[in-house]
Amino acid sequence: MKLVEMQLNEFVKILGSNAPAPGGGSASALAAAQGIALTKMVTELTIGKKKYAEFEVEMKDLQEKAAVLQEELLVAIDEDTVAFNQVSAVFEMPKNTEEEKKERQKAMQNALQGAAMTPFKMMEKIVAALELTQKAIGKSNTNAASDLGVAALNLKAALQGAWLNVLINLSSIEDDAFVLQYKRDGKELVTKGSTLADTIYQKIIEII
Template sequence: MKLIDLKVHEFMTVLGSNEPAPGGGSAAALSATMGASLVKMVAELTKGKKKYVEFEELTHEVLVEATRLQDELLQSIDKDTEAFNEVSAVFSMPKETEEHKAARREAMQKALQGAAISPFNMMTLMVATLKVTEKAVGKSNVNAVSDLGVAALNLKAGLQGAWLNVLINLSGIKDETFVKTYREKGEALLTEGCTIADRVYEEVLKLV
């Protein structure tokens, strides 16, 4: 069964157990998914309202994008655990001969790269969602403006959490070009996303 098919209590139980996965990566994806869901909710509460008719086109755009990103982030919860499981599977490979050991090393490097790419991909989705969130600030239902602030906080937490998961996997990868590329791209996403999240939060504070 997929993690996203579990009830909230069931998910939290397995998350808090001694199982190594799901862990921080899936938790980061969950946090960001909640953020996207809140943005979608705000758009739903704004569309069709006469008071916000001048923003109807923007509201539709936000709703469509938030819905898409909500689904992609939701899928990331399981994708991250699946990537971690690929790393764990390497430890079950035979290691009796030099050939076995070489195969294990190669498999581990490939698995670690996958485990780094998974949270990096989350980061791109989170930054995209933060951009959509910012579009709605001041142009959506005033009664739900605080929800946009909470969305930004959830997305920022998810972004920072995903970055930690990128870093911990990069630390075991020997391909220097791969590490340099994903470190630089990840740092750029982190800076961009955190800047947007902080800006959204500050704007929401002025409106509540």
């Protein structure tokens, strides 16, 4: 069964068990999905309201984009665990001969790169989600303003969590160019996303 298809209590139980996966990556994806879902909720509570008629077109656009990101981040819950399992599977490969050792090493490096790229792609989606959330401020239902703040908090936690998962995999990758690229690009995403999240949170504090 896919993680995303589990009951909430089932997911939390397996998350808190001695099973190595799901772990922080899948938890980060869930937090991100919750964050953008809250942003989508705010657009839903704004669309059709006369008070916000001038923002109707923009809110509908945000709603559609948020819906896409919500689904993609839900998929990421399982993608992260799949990537981890692919790394774990390499440990089962034989290493009796030099040829087998070389194949095992190559497979491990490929799996580690995949395990680093998965949360990195999640980070890109999270920053996009934060950008959508920011656009909703001042144009959406003020009765749900606090939900945009909670969305930002969830998305920031998810962003930083995904970054930790990128870093832990990069630490075992031998391709220096790959490591350099993803460290550089990842830092940029963390800085941009964290700044966005903090800005959103502060604006919401001022509104409410």
